[in-house]
Amino acid sequence: MATIREVSKHAQVSVATVSRVVNGNKWVAEATRQRVLEAMAELGYQPNSFARSLATNKSETIGMVVGDLSGPFFGEMMQYAEQVVRDAGKHLIITSGHSTLDEERDAVQFLLKRRCDALILHLDLMPDAEIVELSQRQSTPIILVNRLVPDLAEQCVYLDNEAGGFLATRHLLERGHRRIACVTGPLYKADARARLAGYRRALDSVGLDYDEQLVVEGDFLEPGGEVAVAALLARQVAFSAVVVGNDLMAIGAINGFKQRGLNIPGDVSLVGYDDVLMAGYLEPPLTTVRVPVAEFGSEAGRLALKLGEGIDCEIHNRFLPTLIERGSTADLAPQPSPTAA
Template identity: 65%
Template sequence: MFCLLSQPSMATIREVSEVAQVSSATVSRVVNGNKWVSTATRDRVLAAMAELGYQPNSFARALATNRSETIGMVVGDLAGSFFGGMMHSAEQEVRKAGKHLIITSGHDSIESERDAIDFLLQRRVDALILHLDVMSDEDLIALNAKVQVPIVLVNRRVPELAGRCVSLDNELGGYLATQHLLELGHRAIACITGPLYKADARARLAGYRRALEQANCDYDEHLVIESNFTESGGQAAAARLLSRQIPFTALFAQNDHLAIGAMNQLKTQQLRIPGDISLVGYDDMVMAPYVEPALTTVAIPVNEFGRQSALLALNLTGPPDVQITHRFKPTLVLRDSTARAVKTL
């Protein structure tokens, strides 16, 4: 048999007004931050609230002020170092501003992305920070025109919404990775892409193709495998590449998870990295320096994505306060998984 502990009763605005000897309307003005209350009266109301343990109803306050002091954020996945760093940095900036960040996931489907946005709008967030992969540019332009709160797009550039975007030059990232391998003398360079419905995967592939074209190397579709940005995906894709028996001496994997999965598969086939195959990843996630060999990769400023998107959302919900970096450039980080080409498989 369970015994429920009695809960203390919640104080009301009327009780606060009686203790403070002011009207209920004056208490409401203090709760909602109305500046037309004298300092003495405000102090008396705050003291009464503290004495009674009064907790303002945040939803009612949002209805009264049309501000919830919250920012909503949609990301592709709540797990992993990529989104983890982004969410952490965004939350830090939002908390510095005295607000809270509400985060949910879009789960890489159009229905889930729309549901996530609706969920946040129903909670009357003051702005939306969106990392979306499935919704089209047209959908996002229409969303921006429809909703009553500002939206910020992360890792995505929609020209019509350029002032609302914090993005990365992913085409340049794919180019840098491939150019590095070309400079080492590799000519048969394979590529494992992420899902090509995602704009960042398409852009990285475009950079790969541009580097090959500039080096007068033919693009060979048989050396390109589409995968899913996971280690298991990288392992399976590398196995498929090897099964095609088309010689290659270097591999560009479009994120570090793919690269590490591919590395494991190549090792099971007794292939040396970088002795037999040079390998470049993308993201420079926390484990990249610690795999064997340490992974050469393209670094992207994930934490800055979160920070700048939060600052932009805050700018859009109040007086602009800080300068925003809207477009980032990736950089190549050289480690031990690449070397000069010495032979062809």
Template identity: 45%
Template sequence: MPTIKEVSLLANVSKATVSRALNGHPSVKEANRKKVFDAIEELGFKPNAFAQALASNRSNSIGMLVGSLDGSFYGPLMHNVECIVREKGNHLIVTSGQESRDIEKESIEFLRSRLVDGLIIHSDQLSDTELIETVEQNDSTIILNRFIPEIGGHCVVIDNELGGYIATKHLIDMGHTEIACITGQLSKIDSRERLQGYRKALEESGLPFSDSKVIEGRYDHQGNHAVARRLLDRCPNITALFCQNDNIALAVYDIAAERELKIGVDLSIVGFDNDNHAQHIRPSLTTVDFPVPDMGIEAAKRLFTIIENKSCTEADPIKLLPRLIERHSVLSIQ
């Protein structure tokens, strides 16, 4: 591959002049700039991506921060963002926050250091104020799964409260009155919003909310079996359970089998996410569909709208609606 030295020899200029020309430095005379680029074309020289980004103010790359690099939520999210990014002739650079505020901040700074053209951020730990500041520093930023009124046009969200409401309302409509809830990490805003939906459905139906019927689990697989055991020991009379994601529901399936309880008979369950495995376990899981692919697609599309100098300052947030997928894990006791 031709080098900067070969370009400088052919153009009869110094290597420093070649470098400045590539970086768009104003001190380079137009005649020398033309010599450099003529030599580049003749030699087939390809400047590195960093130099191209400096010269054009475009790196043709998008940075993305997610909570984790694995799992049934983040995998489809990243995949669908990348599909749109690739269609635009760009590349996606992804890093994770690992449930740490410091790592999330460090990850955003890393992506900025790569001169990405835009950011897509799914943050669990940064405050609304910190995310507003991030958007103010770089307008080409999308915030996922968090609605912040001051930067509404930069937000792509799902109505998590509605999702928690329709999950619980379905159990109520099927005749259940003793309904418990296993949440995700309550440090996450979507967990708190889903819990609020659970409370709203109970209150609307005249059923009392009880702290003892709510227990904190995790969206991943860590510790949910122990959590399910504690809940069933504490509340042996419950007939129904809203699990705030399908991973939690899987753990409950295991503990129910351990205790010879039949899902859909002795214990009714509604999950959340509509993971691929939800339809294949037995009985198949009634769950709330979280349109993860749509979130990724809409986020990437709006980001490129901003990058292409079409401001979204006055735009409405993109709000995606969950829906109930009825299967066979809920018994009607009316």
């Protein structure tokens, strides 16, 4: 592999001039720059990216922490953030917080040690005050996704999950349902708590009391939906519809009801959340709340690039969900609500 000295000799310039070209220094004549670039191409010279990052104080990378490396939500968010970053000629380094506070802290420190130009963080457990302190202590810009920290509002790209929970529940209320159960996500997650708050607001809007017996905490995973159905039915409380915290649990819930001989939506209407790819292909197709994951993944990537370059920019940080009505919900039928056998 060619060295920088060989490139300087071939281009008949100093080593310092080659270094300026490699580091993008604008104080190099265009004819000289082209001569150096041609020499680099002819000799197959590959600049040392670490040395270049020391010289420019830029690593040409954006770091990203997500809660989980699997699942349709994180997959789509990572895909669109990475696309924006790659289109800018940079790379996205991704690691996971694994839904524990220690792992979240470790993941953030891992990326900071790699001198990423900016960080995109999806953090469930790190307290707001700690995130604010981290942002103030580090020169590396921080962008938060799917979470609003008021003191860092201009660095947050988030979904109004409370509005999503309200939309899902209001849809069922409009179809005549009054005994509406709710399967939440894990309530240590801010988005799960916000969706539950939306459910409660929708009930309150029509004068219905909140009933803890109709609420089961789930885990955002498909088997958790089946477990939640079993728990609801074991309580022997009447309900005609269910709001489920995400589509994966909704799939599990549908299976759980079917295994017990209950029909969707004939016996139980059901609304999911996320609008994952398979939602429209289920039997019946799933009524769900659509989350614009692609849009806020892209926006997080764009913001990270701008702030990483020290450029102030206008931010579209609050995204709104929409209801997608399909076949898993129906008007309340004039028949008894399901209870445990």
